[in-house]
Amino acid sequence: MPSERGPKPHPPWVVTSAAAIDTELGVVKTGKEADVHLVERAIPADPADPLDPPTGGPGRSVLLAAKRYRDAATSDFHRSGRYQEGRRMRNTRDSRAVKRGSSYGRQVSAGRWAYAEFETLSRLFLLGLPVPYPVQVQGTELLMEFIGDGVEAAPRLAQARLTEDELADCFVQVTDAMRALARAGLAHGDLSAYNLLVHHGRVVVIDLPQVVDVVGNPGGMEFLQRDCVNVCEWFTRRGHECDADELFGELVAELFG
Numbered sequence: 001m002p003s004e005r006g007p008k009p010h011p012p013w014v015v016t017s018a019a020a021i022d023t024e025l026g027v028v029k030t031g032k033e034a035d036v037h038l039v040e041r042a043i044p045a046d047p048a049d050p051l052d053p054p055t056g057g058p059g060r061s062v063l064l065a066a067k068r069y070r071d072a073a074t075s076d077f078h079r080s081g082r083y084q085e086g087r088r089m090r091n092t093r094d095s096r097a098v099k100r101g102s103s104y105g106r107q108v109s110a111g112r113w114a115y116a117e118f119e120t121l122s123r124l125f126l127l128g129l130p131v132p133y134p135v136q137v138q139g140t141e142l143l144m145e146f147i148g149d150g151v152e153a154a155p156r157l158a159q160a161r162l163t164e165d166e167l168a169d170c171f172v173q174v175t176d177a178m179r180a181l182a183r184a185g186l187a188h189g190d191l192s193a194y195n196l197l198v199h200h201g202r203v204v205v206i207d208l209p210q211v212v213d214v215v216g217n218p219g220g221m222e223f224l225q226r227d228c229v230n231v232c233e234w235f236t237r238r239g240h241e242c243d244a245d246e247l248f249g250e251l252v253a254e255l256f257g
């Protein structure tokens with residue numbers, strides 16, 4: 001299976017050593033199209049590792065989120081079709097297998113989503129957007145920075161307990177991220193309070209396999225507008241009033257600005 005590593009320079013906490021040992025710690029969440037697992041990646045003591053204490057240290061470990069896409073046959077994949085318009089598959093053998101729906105073809109489909117999400121995370125991370133650092137992709141599994149405290153995942157915006165001021169601050173962060181995406185010509189495509197994490201007051205955008213090229217995709221504007229409506233309806237329901245049309249107008253200005 002082809003694999004890829006995250007963008008350089010690596011954040012200092014990333015463990016890339018070939019001696020690393022991954023241990024499954026459990027399931028973070030099972031979703032419709034993918035399951036997210038918690039994985040500990042540990043390396044033995046290494047004097048060459050700047051983060052490892054001097055010789056004789058215990059080595060170190062880091063927690064990662066492993067998002068494993070399910071085989072398209074067992075997942076209820078809603079993201080196909082329109083999201084994919086304007087994207088091409090590299091290899092005709094793969095595209096034939098996907099069309100036929102063979103088990104190899106279904107693996108290819110699941111792997112394509114893992115790759116698409118990995119590539120988007122890499123691009124957005126380099127643009128400075130608040131997304132988990134993508135550590136590695138291999139086959140149908142994407143390994144990324146785990147957003148949380150210890151083994152406790154950060155709450156999704158939908159579940160976070162926030163004061164009025166914190167809610168207002170989250171709105172600014174979410175719309176700043178949407179503006180940055182728009183400047184890159186993109187819309188999240190499935191933005192909601194379930195695909196945003198809140199970690200110590202910082203909003204992190206997740207679940208990005210279906211990011212939409214707003215200009216290149218014939219339905220791009222509709223996706224952008226739907227993201228605006230989802231976000232504004234949620235914030236308004238929670239007591240932070242905002243206007244989806246106004247936000248949409250601002251993002252369109254960013255797109256062509």
Ligand SMILES: Nc1ncnc2c1ncn2[C@@H]1O[C@H](COP(=O)(O)OP(=O)(O)OP(=O)(O)O)[C@@H](O)[C@H]1O
Pocket residue numbers: 028029030031032033034035036065067132144145146147148153154156194195206207208
């Ligand atoms: N990097 C991460 N750090 C911590 N928790 C994460 C991370 N990525 C995902 N999660 C958790 O796993 C859940 C599912 O992740 P994600 O939304 O990417 O997958 P999904 O299969 O699309 O799920 P769904 O179908 O529920 O939208 C998230 O809502 C979040 O609670």
Ligand SMILES: [Mg+2]
Pocket residue numbers: 031194195207
């Ligand atoms: Mg999700």
